[in-house]
Amino acid sequence: MSLLVVGSMAFDAIETPYGKTDKIVGGAATYICYSANQFTNDMKLIAVVGGDFPKEIIADYKTRGINTEGLQIKENEKSFFWSGKYHDNMNQRDTLVTELNVLGDFDPIVPESYTDVDYLMLGNLQPAVQESVIDRLPKRPKFIALDTMNFWMDIAMEELKSVMKKIDCLIINDEEARQLSGEYHLKLAAKKIMGMGPNTLIIKKGEHGALLFKEDKIFFTPALPLEVVFDPTGAGDTFAGGVCGYLAQTDDLSFENMKRAIVYGSAMASFCVEKFGTEMLVELKRSDLEDRVQEFVDIVNFDILVS
């Protein structure tokens, strides 16, 4: 099944307790694409970059089977830039610089060739921009997932509520779920959020794993305990890309298959954080991924006969 990815492509400059980078390639769509590409090469992209974005990355995308016809390149402008610093607790970060540049007036174009989109992953962007992509597609995809963040809840809640009515699956973190619902306990938060549109909700808890809610069913997967978390940038996008890539590959939206998708997404995210930026994802082999999924099986597997 074909997967359309929408989101930012950008430069990041990252500082963690383990080191710092110059400007490296980042952005939600970048991580989502590399991650989903482990599962499917029937992929399409909608994004915008400036003339400063490396042409060889775009060429590499094409090699990987990603249709970049929907990627706008504004030669005389600059790409989105974000700079941030992580502390020992990698769940928290300070934003040092945000330069919107080309993202400031991003008006997504759906190329005429993008007719057969089955799965749609809307990476974090202004909710009205995300909604415009749904509205501009010639037919509704069979599965629409959306990532967002607290920033949009602060300044564009009505826009967010509007697009939420049109999606199947919302992917946010625990603090965002609390803010969006006004409920502290995640089970209650999930009920309220699923009353706002999506029938599926994935709550990411960083090093504490992820929860999947679908109708009245719940599934939990831990994050693998790693010896080093080098750089968490992009882990959430990599997770989302793994989930949507796996779903597009298997074309099965049952709860049982969604569980598997969450485990594959978590495994992908566990690779992402082991090096700076996209370094691990670019090189990753499918066999390494299968080995890591086996680690997830081993870490949660137990055998109880309930009487």
Add this chain to the structure above:
Amino acid sequence: MSLLVVGSMAFDAIETPYGKTDKIVGGAATYICYSANQFTNDMKLIAVVGGDFPKEIIADYKTRGINTEGLQIKENEKSFFWSGKYHDNMNQRDTLVTELNVLGDFDPIVPESYTDVDYLMLGNLQPAVQESVIDRLPKRPKFIALDTMNFWMDIAMEELKSVMKKIDCLIINDEEARQLSGEYHLKLAAKKIMGMGPNTLIIKKGEHGALLFKEDKIFFTPALPLEVVFDPTGAGDTFAGGVCGYLAQTDDLSFENMKRAIVYGSAMASFCVEKFGTEMLVELKRSDLEDRVQEFVDIVNFDILVS
């Protein structure tokens, strides 16, 4: 197999976002005993209380098959008292009052009848007091578990290191594991801590579940997502009591059985937090426990064929 429980028996006064209590019965040994008692009634107790401690609680212990010969009652003194307040994030609390009273010079007495102790659970106490119980037992139990806290790491680290050399299993929370090891990532922390004595380490992460490390193997169980966490007091002790009670009942220290023990401990803790103090534990039926364990099975169970 017989289980000896050592720890505080006390009064607590608790304030949470959901309400507050007057002085109610609490203390590590109290929670551990009620929890372990779901699994075994071959139990012994070592603790100290003042003349103010309710005689009907002690009578109830005897009814439940708990040998209280090792419980010292100092009629003219007062029981340990703790008062605390929880905020929205139930993982954090402020201590308002700590009155050591009888616990200040607690010198545990091992009655002559306590000869056949197979399993020993040392609840949180001064490490030298915990060690004295091990040293005073006529023969070493086949399994010794110990709970401790950051307070003892601050003021009695050498005592703690000494008793850690004599135990099989350490049960602490994530922040304590970080403090004890000097390592942020829990997998590294676990390696260091297991180099200090215990071959098994359980790291409690509150609402984020628990990790079991034994030699080079790891197991993770989540906490159940609950709609209400009413009062987390005693959840850690209830967890530990469930783990040790299940191990004493099954008398199987294999990694596979320890996994089951962690799941039963987590299920017990999930009941504890649903009402104030020991209220849920006192009334709990085994059939309710089995239903809840089934919820744990359902929430983590998935089926992947790794290629």
